[in-house]
Amino acid sequence: MLSLTAEDIQAILLSLKVALTATLLALPLGFATAWLMVFRSFRGKVLLEVLVNLPLTLPPVVIGYFLLLLLGKNGWAGRFLDAWGIHFIFTWKAAVIASATVGFPLLVRSVRLGMESIDRQLIETSRSLGARWFDTLITVVLPLSIRGILAGSSLMFARSLGEFGATIIVAGNIPGITQTIPLAIYDYASSPSSTMMALSLCLVAVVISVLVLFVHEVLSRNIEKQEAA
């Protein structure tokens, strides 16, 4: 029943690689952004909130299009990158950027929730005991927001696995290089004679998602147990 071609396996491995890279890449920035939004007040904070949440409401193709405008050969940033020989469009790096952009608000949201549940007085205590803000961030805020970080990471990972709209625009559908699972399925689905093969790949996508969610649940429970000890 489950028949996967060599190209399918490539797509699966590529999906995992892209999702993992996107998540790891977005983590430091996501953590920093969440910290800014929870613990700092500054002018224009509302603007930052809107910007961070924008990818959640924009259609992924629009995001892809904007990324293309930004990073394409004639794009605002693309022009400079091109001079240095750095190309993103139609490479797996573009797929990573697409997934990272689309999943970023999900990551920030979860990390925020984790951080907001930290009692402010713990942070005040840390500061009054001689820890500078960066010290407090690493020794108090970070450990106590692990749950949020994990939840956000797994959510982002899962979202990246399913990312299509932005990816196809900015990374293109290149088998072996950027053809992730959703793009491969799209290819199959366009052709009426290949629907069964699409099914196999869909099944794999479901299994991976279930595994990710399962791992996330187990990890969260472990942390709860640790805290209660």
Place this chain on the structure above:
Amino acid sequence: MRLQIDVAKTQGHFTLQAAAAVEGQRTGIFGQSGCGKSTLVHLISGLLQPDRGEIAIDGLTLFSSEKKISLPPEQRRIAIVFQQAMLFPHLGVKANLLYGYKRCSKANRRIDPQAIIDVLQLEPLLNRGVNRLSGGEKQRVALGRSVLSNPRLLLMDEPLSALDDTLRFQIIPYLKSVSAEFGIPYLFISHSVLEMQLMTDRILVMKEGKIIEETSPDQLARNRMATSQTGYLNLLHLEEPSVENGLYSYPWGSGRLLVSDGQEGKTSLFELSSRDIILFKQHPKAISARNLLACTVTELFRSDGRLGVELSSCGKKLIAEIVRSAAEELDITEGSTIFAAIKASSFRRLD
């Protein structure tokens, strides 16, 4: 320790304008909820910035809006003990204790961790996680942690309010001994007159964001006598009782007091409400109260609608509380001789 403060801070509808200069190792800040005590704590510790003003400790300027100085909290070396112990849940007891110590420069490390562990009896707790500690244990660890950061000032923001009575009076000796042994001045914030009496030498009284007076704990207790639920609480340290007829007989000055709830072989702290002392013009021949003291009235003071009567007996002082009409009836004036009756059960043991 000399603390100079003159600050203003507006937050929403609340404005704080506090000015005071206090000297001493054990100072209290007294006020009801919402008077601004916590805001003041945050301003002194640097967690909140005043809108304008100056804060200085022992001549060192912590904040000055004029000179544009504002030391960040981690540089002020002012440790805070909160109402909730605020132990770091992801660290064990030992790591919590040493958190401030590690961040204190070697030059400033005057206090030895082992000494604190001994004084606060933390040895059995050292390898535990913080989540299974009792309230009192947590507060002791929190205290130890604050002291080990070698602060120049300890700010205790209602540290006992979350504890039950027994626990409260068990922790107080720790607080006092730590301060005495290691010479750390503290600012003790509370809304409890009794805690003020036990913990402080001078008190700043706050109301609606202002420091309205500077007074002594005894004076505060007298002023609050009428409005307090418990009147003026006489505090007595009694020791070495003998047991007589099921009651504990404690030496008190040149006489003795009979107490129901005593403890053999120990020094105990008792509170006796001014309202539990009944005054007689003449010696009642027989009375059920087991304590009958011949006293001289040394002072009379007014507290709202009541009269506080300072009595001298057996070389010691007690304060009783009566209504004005009673004073007139019994013709009580300074110097009068009066008899005070106190039931053995009126003495409440605190520790």
Place this chain on the structure above:
Amino acid sequence: MLQSIRRSAILLLLFLLTSAPAMAGELNLSVAASMKEVINELTGNYEKTHPGITFVKNFGASGALAGQIENGAPADLFIAANSEWMDYLKGKNLVDRKSKKTFAYNTLVFAGSTGKKVTSMRDLVKLDKIAIGSPKSVPAGEYATTAIRNAGLEQQVQGKLVMAKDVRECLMYAELGEVDGSFVYRTDALQGKKAKLLFTVPQKLYPRVVYPMALTVKAATNREAQSFHAYLQGSEAKSVLKKYGFVLK
């Protein structure tokens, strides 16, 4: 209150379930993407001379169109860019065999806006990215992969091929310069502005590009459909085809 909610719900349901009745004089065309300009012009002309007829046009990859028709999409006339997809629908008895005619022919070329020197199939190995229509559903892509295979270059172009959803998207990639070049039809290359025709793919490497057209079984008896079908075989249609660069024989 409840009564009116129930009534509205029933009306809504009926509205949703009832398929929109085919308007009289409306013809649905499913046409290969490369025929877009030709068909637009022809339908424009036809509408002028036949008031009361309107066209609903659906352009895309022939494979995708065939799939849509198989799944019940309304179509009266189908023009594919290869025989495979027409035969596919024939096998499902969805097209009227008698109406099957050849509409036009075309040639496969390689076009792009790259600065690199590209004059033959062998030069493809020098390039970074090459756009082709996804061979699973786009005839132009199938022709291209056949040509690549027959030229013995299959291994060397691995990882260079960017899949497009139809031949027009291929052209767009070439125009934008995000790929070095694309396999498109000559007729598409003629439409290009920035992309130049770099070389013609040798015919011996791939089967001839042929555009079969047929009426669907549903439209076989539709007088208006038959009439348009005849028009497409007429001289006006042929001249428009020639204008856009299609081959007639």
